Amino acid sequence: MKTGHFEMVTILLAPVILMDIFQVKAEMLDMADNAFDDEYLKCTDRMEIKYVPQLLKEEKASLQLLEDVWENAKAKWETRKTRLFLPVAFKDNHGIALMAYISEAQEQTAFYHLFNEAVKMAGQSRKDYVYGFQFKAFHFYLTKALQLLRSCEKSYKNVVYSISQNTSFTFGGLNQARLGHFTLAYSAKPQAATHQHILLTIRTCFGVAIETFS
Secondary structure (H helix, E strand, O other): OOOOOOOOOEEEEOOOOEEEOOOOOOEEEOOOOOOOOOOOOOOHHHHHHHHHHHHHHHHHHHOHHHHHHHHHHHHHHHHHHHHOOOOOOOOHHHHHHHHHHHHHHHHOOHHHHHHHHHHHHOOOOHHHHHHHOOOHHHHHHHHHHHHHHOOOOOOOOOOEEEEEEOOOEEEOOOOOEEOOOOEEEEOOOOOOOOOOEEEEEEOOOOEEEOOOOO
């Protein structure tokens, strides 16, 4: 990851990040036990070949918003991928999911909020995941994209930062917490624009530098 006093590198963090927060106010943070954070470590090949391609077709057909976001990201990916140095196993659908999330997160769109809220609750039970989670394929491709770009064995030793707008936090009796969803963060400490912006200081080993994708 590139660093520097005048450079802000965007980082995409997986939903299992741990963080320390130095400014607190309202919303309770805990270990996000209801979040769906499967890493697909024992079923990647089977999922990728047998299940996920069909799941993606079905989920796009049942949710127009997902269809629109995916197709928009696909067009961007086609123009960007030839300029990127990618791992051998990195496929188009990994790149499309990554491009889609980054774009939606940067603009704080309806899809971004809908997906993150769904991830935060889909781990309550198998029933919730199977019948209630409408982003199974998208979650799979996004998770695998992060894993392929940066293996879990490589610890993320640098602190990164994220700004939360109109939401402030407090801990639920713990000194660690999980966001329970994916998020964007920065390698350089940004200035909160107003008192409504809460700055989070995050320490995680699940971050990937994605400035070349944004």
